[in-house]
Amino acid sequence: MDKKGSLFSIGRTARLFRLSVSSLRHYEAIGLVRPAWTDPASGYRYYSLAQFEVLNTIRYLRTLDMPMEQIRSFLENRDPAWMEGHLRQQQKEVRRRIRELELAEGKITSRLEQLQEARKGTKGVITLTESPALRLVWVRESLAMPQGNELEGPIRRLEQEQPEALVFLGKVGLGITADHLLAGKFTQYDGLFLQLDPADRYAGEILELPSQPCVRLLFQGSHQEAPEQYQKLLAFLTEKELQPVGFSREVALIDAGLSGNPEEYVTEIRIPVE
Known part of the structure; x- marks a missing residue:
């Protein structure tokens, strides 16, 4: 934690979530997550624990290959039923990829x-x-x-x-x-x-x-x-x-x-x- 009390600098936040600083700035630019506070003198961005929850959700949804537009829609209109449907669709896709990889492994062997x-x-x-x-x-x-x-x-x-x-x-x-x-x-x-x-x-x-x-x-x-x-x-x-x-x-x-x-x-x- 830095001098801003309960806030985390953009660099430290990026390291905590294994992201690049440019990715965090991109997320802000497309409206996914905004800093909790921006220093008016330096322009430095700072994040709070409230943004951590959002960033963790974004990271999770990106592992599912969800497009950014869908992620934004979910964050703006959170819906468990929608998430369940998407997860089921992703489950089918993962199983399809596993079958393809198993076939490829057999051919390589x-x-x-x-x-x-x-x-x-x-x-x-x-x-x-x-x-x-x-x-x-x-x-x-x-x-x-x-x-x-x-x-x-x-x-x-x-x-x-x-x-x-x-x-x-x-x-x-x-x-x-x-x-x-x-x-x-x-x-x-x-x-x-x-x-x-x-x-x-x-x-x-x-x-x-x-x-x-x-x-x-x-x-x-x-x-x-x-x-x-x-x-x-x-x-x-x-x-x-x-x-x-x-x-x-x-x-x-x-x-x-x-x-x-x-x-x-x-x-x-x-x-x-x-």
Whole structure:
């Protein structure tokens, strides 16, 4: 407390409420709160405990993202019923944001797992493994070997058809059908796919794939090096007397979007088999 007895200077008031002095002056300018007393000689502003209650209310309402105009309306016409309605609306908004953040966290976690596997996983070794159940959007579209951002066109078209935005972090891939794999046609893709996270809502046909055995190969390189890798995979299938039972799933785990060094590119190929 300063020389003015029970009054607090604007600087001290700002510190108590963790505000800037300019914010307090702005609140005064738009009519939210006025100083209890202004020194006529110096122009210094002073606040009393009565203004503290108002400032605390303003701070609370700002945490709810309430616009200044609504805050002023509330302070001029305080109404518990209005406040209850606004709090219920804000509660819905907070829950919506929580769902969005949880979805974003799941995508980030999945992407981190992909990157860790891409950087630390064994390259060039074919393994027989169990692929988890998946939800995919399979887009049958003949695609030549991509040289750059050719996948962006069809992906953007798919997104525009959706009622809400979808974000695919490392979940976009290319596929070759089983018939073409057996025929050795490795330079032309039969479609692309989007792997949906559990919480993704997609307006359209979704392909539900059960958990199934597949052969897997992680290799250093991009889609341009994939044909040679498919030859290795087909030779492995022949040796192990395995048959492809669906389209391949080829995903660039590290590409030009993540690294400017082609030597760091890593791609994964999975082929479901029986």
